[in-house]
Amino acid sequence: MLEMVIITLLKIIAVLAVVLTGCAYSTYLERKVVAAMQHRIGPSYAGPYGLLQPLADAVKLMFKEDIIPDNVERWTYAMAPAISFIPALLTFAVVPFGMDMTIFGREIKMVLSDMNVGVLFVFAITSMGIYGIVLAGWSSGSKYSLLGSIRSSAQMISYEISYGLSIVGVLFIANTLSLSELIAQQETILDWFIFSQPVGFLLYVTCAVAETNRAPFDLPEAESELVAGYHTEYSSMRFSMFFIGEYANMLAVSAVGTVFFLGGWQGPFTEQVPILSFVWFFVKVFMFMFVYIWLRATFPRFRYDQLMNFGWKILLPLAVVNTVVTGFFVVL
Amino acid sequence: MTLDVAIFFISAIVAVFGATMMITVRNPVASVLYLLVSFAAQAVLFIQLGALFLGVVLIIVYVGAILVLFLFVVMLLNLRGGEDLGQPSRPMSRFSKYLIGALLLVELVFVIRGSAGGTDQTVTGMMGPVVETFGSVQDVGMLLFTTYLYPFELTGVLLLVAIVGAVVIAKRETEREAAQKKQLVEERGHSSEEKVS
Amino acid sequence: MTEYLAVLIFIFAGVGIVLVTFLISRLLRPDHDYPEKSLNYECAEEPVGTSWVRFNNRFYIFALIFVVFDVEAVFLFPWAVAFGQLGLYALVEMVLFIAILMFGLFYAWKKGVLKWA
Numbered sequence: 001m002l003e004m005v006i007i008t009l010l011k012i013i014a015v016l017a018v019v020l021t022g023c024a025y026s027t028y029l030e031r032k033v034v035a036a037m038q039h040r041i042g043p044s045y046a047g048p049y050g051l052l053q054p055l056a057d058a059v060k061l062m063f064k065e066d067i068i069p070d071n072v073e074r075w076t077y078a079m080a081p082a083i084s085f086i087p088a089l090l091t092f093a094v095v096p097f098g099m100d101m102t103i104f105g106r107e108i109k110m111v112l113s114d115m116n117v118g119v120l121f122v123f124a125i126t127s128m129g130i131y132g133i134v135l136a137g138w139s140s141g142s143k144y145s146l147l148g149s150i151r152s153s154a155q156m157i158s159y160e161i162s163y164g165l166s167i168v169g170v171l172f173i174a175n176t177l178s179l180s181e182l183i184a185q186q187e188t189i190l191d192w193f194i195f196s197q198p199v200g201f202l203l204y205v206t207c208a209v210a211e212t213n214r215a216p217f218d219l220p221e222a223e224s225e226l227v228a229g230y231h232t233e234y235s236s237m238r239f240s241m242f243f244i245g246e247y248a249n250m251l252a253v254s255a256v257g258t259v260f261f262l263g264g265w266q267g268p269f270t271e272q273v274p275i276l277s278f279v280w281f282f283v284k285v286f287m288f289m290f291v292y293i294w295l296r297a298t299f300p301r302f303r304y305d306q307l308m309n310f311g312w313k314i315l316l317p318l319a320v321v322n323t324v325v326t327g328f329f330v331v332l
Numbered sequence: 333m334t335l336d337v338a339i340f341f342i343s344a345i346v347a348v349f350g351a352t353m354m355i356t357v358r359n360p361v362a363s364v365l366y367l368l369v370s371f372a373a374q375a376v377l378f379i380q381l382g383a384l385f386l387g388v389v390l391i392i393v394y395v396g397a398i399l400v401l402f403l404f405v406v407m408l409l410n411l412r413g414g415e416d417l418g419q420p421s422r423p424m425s426r427f428s429k430y431l432i433g434a435l436l437l438v439e440l441v442f443v444i445r446g447s448a449g450g451t452d453q454t455v456t457g458m459m460g461p462v463v464e465t466f467g468s469v470q471d472v473g474m475l476l477f478t479t480y481l482y483p484f485e486l487t488g489v490l491l492l493v494a495i496v497g498a499v500v501i502a503k504r505e506t507e508r509e510a511a512q513k514k515q516l517v518e519e520r521g522h523s524s525e526e527k528v529s
Numbered sequence: 530m531t532e533y534l535a536v537l538i539f540i541f542a543g544v545g546i547v548l549v550t551f552l553i554s555r556l557l558r559p560d561h562d563y564p565e566k567s568l569n570y571e572c573a574e575e576p577v578g579t580s581w582v583r584f585n586n587r588f589y590i591f592a593l594i595f596v597v598f599d600v601e602a603v604f605l606f607p608w609a610v611a612f613g614q615l616g617l618y619a620l621v622e623m624v625l626f627i628a629i630l631m632f633g634l635f636y637a638w639k640k641g642v643l644k645w646a
Contacts, residue, residue, distance in 0.1 A: 008531075062553065073361070075362070076362070090543065113536045124396060128396060131400075135365075138406075157595040158591060158595070161595065168605050171606065172609045175613040177610055237558075308591070309644075327623070331616060376537075389603050393600055396599065397595060397599040469606065469607050472607045473608055473610055477611065477618070485625060488625070488626040492630060492633045495636065496633065498637070
């Protein structure tokens with residue numbers, strides 16, 4: 001029992017460390033990649049190649065004054081950043097980071113919680129991501145915040161169903177809701193569900209970008225019209241909590257997408273060198289993140305009516321058709 | 333006191349506390365948040381009983397969808413805490429709400445007392461699951477598509493009715509808005525003509 | 530059950546991290562408040578009016594339709610998982626269920642509710 005507790009606590013510390021570092025360096029990655037795509041250098045002063053930039057940013061934000069406007073709803077205003085950050089973090093509780101390993105004679109799973117309804121858990125957590133945004137916008141007492149949060153939440157609910165349905169095709173083939181079993185079924189590269197579910201994969205990527213409010217679906221913070229959207233009135237550490245939350249969300253969606261469609265930690269030579277499974281996993285997540293940033297550097301922003309039409313009239317019917325067609329293929 | 337019992341009591345207390353606060357608090361958004369807390373605690377209780385699917389679905393549907401709808405309503409009406417939310421209810425409706433509450437309480441007591449095996453089995457968290465796969469998603473799926481097929485399809489019809497209802501309300505509202513706008517435009521057009529003349 | 534306990538502990542750890550960062554920041558940061566700072570942001574002007582904005586009720590309709598389809602999606606999960614044991618029979622049932630709901634979606638579409646004016 002005590003051993004279990006210690007192992008669980010160690011795992012939690014490891015997951016937190018990995019995710020938070022991942023978030024910090026995602027910001028670095030984004031700035032560097034976008035800079036390269038625009039023929040700029042990007043951060044380059046703090047440390048070699050600007051590698052210490054995220055650290056410098058964190059320290060800077062720590063020292064910033066926390067300005068709270070007078071007409072905010074105190075409690076919800078204070079809680080909103082945490083509420084937007086914690087669900088993003090929670091997804092990582094069910095994501096396997098690598099293959100099972102034997103350390104000091106103990107078989108240890110490289111996942112915090114290998115629950116057999118993992119997929120549903122991910123879906124449930126995703127559906128809670130909306131609260132931070134709604135509460136932030138409502139409690140700030142500012143027009144921009146309120147408009148941004150209403151837009152953002154309407155957008156999220158419009159894409160959430162297609163997001164859920166894009167996975168159902170995979171579940172048909174796999175017949176399981178456990179993430180580790182999903183990975184186990186994608187042993188060789190040809191078993192990856194991206195090949196049996198190409199439409200599902202595209203749907204997933206599109207909806208994931210929309211769910212995380214990223215370009216070209218970043219209407220909530222369309223800076224030319226809404227200042228900064230729902231977090232206009234936030235400053236200091238509370239603001240950075242939203243910021244970290246956004247990147248944690250991107251990472252979570254990428255990690256989950258990797259598990260669903262790209263075989264998770266599976267890759268060559270994992271049997272001989274188990275540590276390699278981590279590397280494969282991180283490489284795949286990195287690719288996802290790169291696509292995210294690439295999209296941002298490439299596409300102009302959607303108009304709001306286009307966005308809603310796209311979600312309800314194209315993605316949702318497509319997701320349903322994909323589900324039914326997959327069903328027929330699996331039966332016949 | 334084992335861990336199971338502790339978790340049961342903590343989540344039960346949190347669930348009841350959340351529900352109570354939900355009713356008593358004046359601020360509508362706080363009310364929604366307390367309901368959220370209550371649902372989360374109930375989800376823990378479901379999972380503890382082995383009903384995994386129900387526990388997670390409680391979160392997905394109630395917390396992820398229905399409460400969001402509530403929040404939308406609160407935001408669209410832009411209700412704030414300190415505002416006067418109208419007149420206190422009439423004595424008749426007050427009386428009936430206490431009566432219904434009391435009836436529900438009596439019912440609850442009877443259910444708990446009347447259940448087989450006494451209070452032990454009903455109250456404390458983890459008991460032996462009825463079947464090996466009790467509450468698993470596979471099981472729920474099998475039951476839905478065999479034994480409870482008819483209610484399941486009826487649910488589909490019910491949801492369809494909900495959509496139709498929403499559409500009808502939306503149509504009426506947009507028509508009213510359009511009419512208001514038209515009226516406004518006409519009035520303005522009128523006044524500007526007057527100015528010209 | 531340990532799997533779920535781990536998640537519960539993880540939630541507390543997440544809350545803890547947030548609280549600790551807020552606390553550290555509170556200890557470090559300066560606090561020079563003056564009245565102009567605590568106004569809402571409005572492009573460096575004094576805010577005009579309140580944030581009391583009435584919203585298009587279309588948002589509300591989308592939320593309603595979302596609830597309906599969310600319930601549909603939840604039903605799809607047990608179906609997909611139990612599929613291996615049920616086969617064609619379940620597929621036909623589910624297609625019927627989806628068809629009923631898609632009919633609803635197209636009804637809303639045709640009535641122009643999904644149009645964003």
